[in-house]
Amino acid sequence: MHDKHLMICGATGCLSSGSAKVQEALEEELAKRGLQDRFRLVMSGCPGFCEVGPILVVYPDEVFYCRLTPNDIPELIEKHLIGGEVVERLLYQGPDVEAPARFYQTIPFYQKQKLKVLHNSGIIDPESIDEYIMRGGYRAFSRALKLEPMEIIDEVKRSGLRGRGGAGFPTGLKWEFTFRAVGDKKYVVCNADEGDPGAFMDRSILEGDPHAVIEGMLIAARAVGSDEGYIYCRAEYPLAIKLLKKAIEQATEYGLVGENILGYGFNFKFTIKEGAGAFVCGEETALLASIEGKRGMPRPRPPFPANQGLWNKPTCINNVETFANIPLILREGGLEEYLDVGTGGSKGTKVFALAGKVRNTGLCEVPMGISMREIIFDIGGGIKDGREFKAVQVGGPSGGCIPTEQLDLPVDYDSLTQAGAIMGSGGLVVMDDRTCMVDLARYFLSFTQKESCGKCTPCREGTKRMLEILEGICEGRGEMEDLDRLHDLAVGIKDTALCGLGQTCPNPVLSTIRYFHKEYEEHINDKFCRAGVCKSLFEYYIDPEACDGCTRCARVCPVDAISGERNELHIIDSELCNRCGSCVERCTREAIKVIPVRKEAEVKS
Amino acid sequence: MSSESATGTVEQLPEVDLSGIEALLEPYVGEKGTVIPVLQSLQEHYGYLPRPALEYTARRIRVPLSRLFGVATFYAQFKMRPRGRNIIRVCKGTACHIQGSEKVGERVEEILGIKGGETTPDLRFTLEEVACIGACALAPVMTINDNPHGRLTPDRIKKILESYE
Amino acid sequence: MKRFIDPCCEKCDHSKEKPCQDFVECCTSGPICHESEACAAKRKAIMEKASLNEHFVII
Numbered sequence: 001m002h003d004k005h006l007m008i009c010g011a012t013g014c015l016s017s018g019s020a021k022v023q024e025a026l027e028e029e030l031a032k033r034g035l036q037d038r039f040r041l042v043m044s045g046c047p048g049f050c051e052v053g054p055i056l057v058v059y060p061d062e063v064f065y066c067r068l069t070p071n072d073i074p075e076l077i078e079k080h081l082i083g084g085e086v087v088e089r090l091l092y093q094g095p096d097v098e099a100p101a102r103f104y105q106t107i108p109f110y111q112k113q114k115l116k117v118l119h120n121s122g123i124i125d126p127e128s129i130d131e132y133i134m135r136g137g138y139r140a141f142s143r144a145l146k147l148e149p150m151e152i153i154d155e156v157k158r159s160g161l162r163g164r165g166g167a168g169f170p171t172g173l174k175w176e177f178t179f180r181a182v183g184d185k186k187y188v189v190c191n192a193d194e195g196d197p198g199a200f201m202d203r204s205i206l207e208g209d210p211h212a213v214i215e216g217m218l219i220a221a222r223a224v225g226s227d228e229g230y231i232y233c234r235a236e237y238p239l240a241i242k243l244l245k246k247a248i249e250q251a252t253e254y255g256l257v258g259e260n261i262l263g264y265g266f267n268f269k270f271t272i273k274e275g276a277g278a279f280v281c282g283e284e285t286a287l288l289a290s291i292e293g294k295r296g297m298p299r300p301r302p303p304f305p306a307n308q309g310l311w312n313k314p315t316c317i318n319n320v321e322t323f324a325n326i327p328l329i330l331r332e333g334g335l336e337e338y339l340d341v342g343t344g345g346s347k348g349t350k351v352f353a354l355a356g357k358v359r360n361t362g363l364c365e366v367p368m369g370i371s372m373r374e375i376i377f378d379i380g381g382g383i384k385d386g387r388e389f390k391a392v393q394v395g396g397p398s399g400g401c402i403p404t405e406q407l408d409l410p411v412d413y414d415s416l417t418q419a420g421a422i423m424g425s426g427g428l429v430v431m432d433d434r435t436c437m438v439d440l441a442r443y444f445l446s447f448t449q450k451e452s453c454g455k456c457t458p459c460r461e462g463t464k465r466m467l468e469i470l471e472g473i474c475e476g477r478g479e480m481e482d483l484d485r486l487h488d489l490a491v492g493i494k495d496t497a498l499c500g501l502g503q504t505c506p507n508p509v510l511s512t513i514r515y516f517h518k519e520y521e522e523h524i525n526d527k528f529c530r531a532g533v534c535k536s537l538f539e540y541y542i543d544p545e546a547c548d549g550c551t552r553c554a555r556v557c558p559v560d561a562i563s564g565e566r567n568e569l570h571i572i573d574s575e576l577c578n579r580c581g582s583c584v585e586r587c588t589r590e591a592i593k594v595i596p597v598r599k600e601a602e603v604k605s
Numbered sequence: 606m607s608s609e610s611a612t613g614t615v616e617q618l619p620e621v622d623l624s625g626i627e628a629l630l631e632p633y634v635g636e637k638g639t640v641i642p643v644l645q646s647l648q649e650h651y652g653y654l655p656r657p658a659l660e661y662t663a664r665r666i667r668v669p670l671s672r673l674f675g676v677a678t679f680y681a682q683f684k685m686r687p688r689g690r691n692i693i694r695v696c697k698g699t700a701c702h703i704q705g706s707e708k709v710g711e712r713v714e715e716i717l718g719i720k721g722g723e724t725t726p727d728l729r730f731t732l733e734e735v736a737c738i739g740a741c742a743l744a745p746v747m748t749i750n751d752n753p754h755g756r757l758t759p760d761r762i763k764k765i766l767e768s769y770e
Numbered sequence: 771m772k773r774f775i776d777p778c779c780e781k782c783d784h785s786k787e788k789p790c791q792d793f794v795e796c797c798t799s800g801p802i803c804h805e806s807e808a809c810a811a812k813r814k815a816i817m818e819k820a821s822l823n824e825h826f827v828i829i
Contacts, residue, residue, distance in 0.1 A: 005822050016740040016753035040820075050742035060823030123822065130774050131820050133797045142794040197698035197737035235645070235682060236738070254775050255786035255793065263789040276641050276680035279736065293640035295679040311637075355700035355741035362742065393699060429699045443702050447736070453679075556760040558712065580708045580759040 002040040004081060005059040007122060010043030011207040012239055013200070013362070018069070019043075019054035025070035026056075029077055039081060045208020047122030048363040049109055052092060057122065062103045065090045094359070096381050109360050112378050114341060114367045116349045117324045121208030126243050129250040132211040138256055140330035144219045145264045149179055152223040152330065159329045159338050160347035165191055165282075165319030166398060166424050167500060168346075168413045174316060177306035178224040181314035186226040188217050189310060189317040191287055192233040192240070195279040196396030197447065199427030201351040202320035204363050206233070206240035209324065210247035216323030218257070218268060219330055224316045227267045232287050235274040244272055279397075279451035283499045284317050286453065297453045298499035319425070321351055342368035346412035350423065356392075356430040357384045366411070373407040376430055387432040391515065395424025397444045398504035400511030401437070420511040422504065436533035437516040438523050441509045442470040448505040459502035462493040466509060474534040478524040483513060532594035535579040539597050540572050546591035553583035553592065574598075619687060621655040630665050640668060640676050644683055653684040689724045689731035691769045695747040698737030705758070706745035710734075712759040713747070716766060729770070771812045778809035 008014075008023050023043060030036045047055055052066035056076075063086055065076065072090055079085050091100035096108045104110050115121075124131040132138070144152050157172030178186060190213060194202040206213060217229050233241050248270045251257040259267050273291050280286045281296040288310045290296035309315020325348060329338050342348050346368040352375065355361050359381035366375060376382070376392060383389050391401040400421035402409060409415050413423050431440070449463040466489050469482050490506030497503045513520060522528050529537035542553075542562075547569050554562040554570055561577040564570030572583070572592075584592045629646055633639040643666060647658055654677055663670040677683040695710040714720055717730055724731040740746050743755025754765050771778055774797040781804045784790040792802045798817065801809045 001818060005820075007822075012739055013742060016738075016743055016746070016755065050740075053742065062823065125820070128820070130797075130816060133774055133794065134817050134820060136798075138794045145791075195736065197702075198700045198741060199737070200739035200741070203739060236735070253786065255784065255789040258786055260789060262793055263791045273641070274645065276645065276682040278680050290641065291638060293638040293676070295676055353741065355744065356703055361700070361744075396699065427699070429703065431703055435703045440703065443699070447697075451736075556758070558760050558763075578711075580712065581705060582708075582758045582760045585758050 003038045004040070004061070006039055006041045007044040007047075007057045007059065008041065009045070009047055009053060009055045009122060010239075011046035011204055012237075013046060013050035013204075014053035014055055015239070017050075017053040021070050022054045022056070022068045022073065025073040026077075029073050033077070035077070035081070042125045043127075044124065045121040045126050046118075046204040046363060047104075048113075048118065048204070048365075049107070049360065050362040051360045055122075057104070061086075062105075064092060064102070064104050064107065066092050094381065108381065109362065109364070109379055112366065112370065112374055113364050114349050115365050116328055116341070117205060117212070117321060117351055118208065118363070118365045120212065121204065124209070126208055126210055127246055129211060129247065129254060132209070136331060137211055137327070138215055139332065140327040140334065141215050141218050141222075141256070142262065143332060144222050144330050145262055145266060149223045149225060150176075152219065153179060155329060155335055156223070156326070159325075159335055160342070160345075161322065161325055161329065161338075162346065162413060163319060164321035164325070164350065164425070166395070166422065168423055171318060171322055171325075174306060174318070175220060175223050177304065178226075178314050178316040181307045183314040185228070185313045186224055187310045187313055187315040188221045188224065188226045188229040189288065189291070189305075189315055190217055190229070190231040190323055191282065191284065191317055191319045192231055192237070193275045193282045193287060194234060194237075194320070194425065195282045195451075196398075196425050196427045198353065198355050198393075198429045199396055199425050200353045201363060201426045203234075203237050203240050204353075205320050205324050205351070206237070207243055210240075210243045211251065212324040212327055213244075213320055214247055214251055214257070214270070216318075216326035217270075218261075219326050220316050220318065220323065221268050222266060224314070226316065228269055228271075230271050230273055230291055230310070232273045232275055232281070232291055235276060241272060241274060248272075278453070279447075280453045280499070280501055283501050286499065287317070288315065295453070297455045298501075300498060321426070343410065343412045345414050346423075350411070350426060352426045352428050354380050354428050354430070356428075357387065357432040357435070358382070358430040359384050368412045369410045371408050371410055372402055375411065375428065376407070380430065383430065383432050387434065390431045390433050390435055391437065392431065393429040393440070393508070394421040394427075395507075396427045396429075397448050398422060398501065398507055399424045399427075400507045401431075401440070401515060403515040405515075420507070420514055422507070434531050434533070436474075436529050436531035437512040437519050438470065438473055438529070439531075439533045441512045442467065442474050444508040445470055445505070448501070452502070452505075456496075456498035456502060458493045458496045459498070459505065462489050462497075463502075463505060465489055466493075466506065470509070473520065473523050474529075474537070476523075476527045476534075476536045478520075480521075480524055482524065483517075483520060486513065526596065528596040530594065532579075532581070532584070537597065538579070538594045539574045540577060540579070540583065541593050541595045542570050542572055543591045543593055544569050546589045548589060548591075550588070552586040552588070556582045556586050558582065618655065621651070621657045623657060623661055625650070626658060626661055627665075630662060633666055639666065640673065641680070644673070644677055648683060653687050686724070687728065689728045691730050691749055692733060693730055693747060693749050693766075694733045694735040694738065695721075696738045696740070696745065697734055698739070698741065698744075700741040701737075701745040704744045706747075708759050709745050709747065709757045709762065712762045713766070716763055730766070771816070774813070774816060778812045779806065781806075782809075 054068045056065045093100045101107045161171045162168040281290045283298045286296040286298040305315040351365045391403045445467045452459045454460045549567040561573045721734040746755040796802045
């Protein structure tokens with residue numbers, strides 16, 4: 001028995017803020033004091049709250065420590081682990097709590113979440129199959145082995161589960177198509193090629209609870225009659241790949257993967273394929289081509305993969321989060337519990353990656369039907385630096401933005417589609433008044449344009465033309481007719497592009513025009529970018545009333561465009577200024593304003 | 606699709622040592638769907654995909670060189686030229702973009718005098734573009750040799766670059 | 771017995787070559803094929819080692 005369990009987040013988010021060093025320090029310090037047997041140290045999966053990483057949760061007390069550095073460790077061991085006294089200064093503190101919050105449950109970030117798919121993340125050691133089993137793991141699979149394929153499919157259908165990868169197709173139906181497809185060989189494929197910029201849900205699931213995905217795939221295989229599966233994972237996710245490999249090894253050793261699984265005469269083997277960096281491979285037919293070792297280009301559907309997929313065999317392909325939902329549904333009594341959460345057309349929960357100008361960046365799992373406002377303001381803690389909310393981008397480059405007026409929209413498949421966004425894979429990027437919506441549309445188009453595989457003309461050429469127009473607007477060459485041209489191109493691409501990615505890539509443009517028409521007009525007619533993003537369309541100007549001559553701005557300017565003596569007004573030379581904005585970040589008095597570009601005469605006067 | 610084209614000025618590429626390639630390819634001979642894993646292990650070995658190695662591979666695994674080349678240039682991961690000692694990746698994800706990653710990237714380009722996808726002539730740095738590295742809490746972020754540098758502003762770049770030899 | 775895969779006594783012969791249909795249930799609430807307090811205690815000990823507290827125990 002251990003006195004305490006120290007669960008330190010070892011997922012990519014906390015690793016980038018230094019959790020490995022904290023873990024090393026803990027290990028060293030414990031060994032130095034001969035305490036390593038009393039305290040169990042685990043590199044766990046992601047508890048979600050990336051903003052305050054590295055995170056350490058001490059059990060059984062459930063004390064939540066955050067923003068740790070190796071220097072904090074001796075005190076933490078001395079005071080808490082040995083002395084039993086909580087180290088207050090390392091607890092979560094923020095404007096949303098009155099006093100430092102001691103536990104998970106008292107931190108507002110967690111209060112409105114419903115941890116279902118993520119119920120093991122941060123709680124178990126992702127490298128231990130025993131801990132997964134302890135928490136009820138592989139029971140759903142064990143139960144599924146006793147059921148007929150159609151009984152399994154029926155439960156998945158009744159659960160109302162829809163694909164979590166983006167399009168939201170009913171999972172049970174997909175399975176039924178694959179089950180009914182004729183073929184001597186069938187495949188189950190997991191799409192772990194999470195490519196949306198700003199989305200990391202699937203990675204966190206794989207890093208926190210890899211067995212859940214494996215179990216989901218095993219159940220799918222049993223249902224559709226498959227004996228071989230592939231997991232196609234981004235090569236940029238080395239930790240997820242490592243943990244998956246380990247999990248498969250353990251499951252094989254336990255007789256849960258391999259030949260004659262648990263004596264039911266059912267065989268299944270896994271292969272992990274590393275993606276090679278192509279956004280389009282998130283599209284299912286492109287992904288299958290990539291597994292076959294070809295260029296990852298989509299092909300027309302039908303035939304759907306359920307009938308002709310990998311190597312032309314019937315293939316059931318689902319996303320990571322979809323598979324991770326399956327054990328929750330199939331376990332004893334799971335279906336009833338599952339149906340309790342969500343709305344009529346969208347059952348269960350959804351994991352979102354919350355990022356951008358929101359205070360609490362991280363991963364959250366919420367019940368379907370929750371409002372966007374609750375996600376951004378209650379869980380996300382509102383906007384950074386006390387600024388004003390402007391919009392949230394849902395669904396990445398295939399999605400759209402939701403403006404202030406729509407904040408009370410319930411988050412489910414149908415409402416989001418109606419608002420011109422999509423559920424997508426689950427990236428939520430929050431924007432404030434310093435984000436330019438025209439530039440955002442240009443950004444997404446430049447992304448899809450770069451990632452367009454080039455197979456079909458509407459996407460290859462259409463995105464290029466749209467991008468040129470948007471670049472023109474951002475550089476001050478726009479005209480009002482451009483908006484009609486953008487609209488026509490967008491509709492054309494939506495109707496005629498070959499794959500889902502092409503068909504949805506105009507969405508960010510359409511939705512920003514729909515909700516932020518004024519901003520486009522201002523760029524085109526007044527040649528002004530109010531947000532201070534489009535470099536040709538604004539200048540910086542130091543407000544003489546506000547400047548106190550602290551010299552901060554002048555010191556950070558990389559091009560020496562700011563002059564002024566200490567305690568005296570500073571002035572920016574617009575000719576020299578490269579609009580990098582470093583000065584704005586440093587100014588503590590908000591003295592540096594964004595103004596329209598002045599004509600020479602104006603500057604002189 | 607982003608990739609480095611093989612066009613441009615003729616440049617002197619380093620000699621390629623083909624010993625050891627046989628052992629590398631051996632597990633893939635006769636297997637299906639191996640083109641990408643083969644290219645991945647070649648790149649791991651050489652740091653990029655040298656043409657002589659691709660030619661040898663094509664014959665050995667019986668896949669036309671044109672197909673190997675087609676696949677290699679399709680995926681962002683594969684590099685057709687030697688890379689620098691230090692790999693800089695400036696995250697271009699959405700969360701980083703709206704928090705100023707473009708300005709960070711421009712500053713890196715300005716200091717090094719190269720564009721995304723290029724390598725400095727002294728092979729000290731290669732600047733790569735990456736869609737998202739998923740460390741959104743640290744936005745805007747770049748990694749150098751997988752070390753993350755977060756919450757960047759353009760004025761901090763010079764010092765960070767100087768710390769890599 | 772350190773892990774669930776280790777047999778609790780010679781009566782358990784689950785292995786990947788000769789699998790037991792009740793293996794998963796047996797891990798957390800076993801033994802199932804025979805009655806033995808000693809064997810049950812062994813399985814419980816594995817769980818206790820990793821049980822965080824009363825909120826985060828088994829299942």
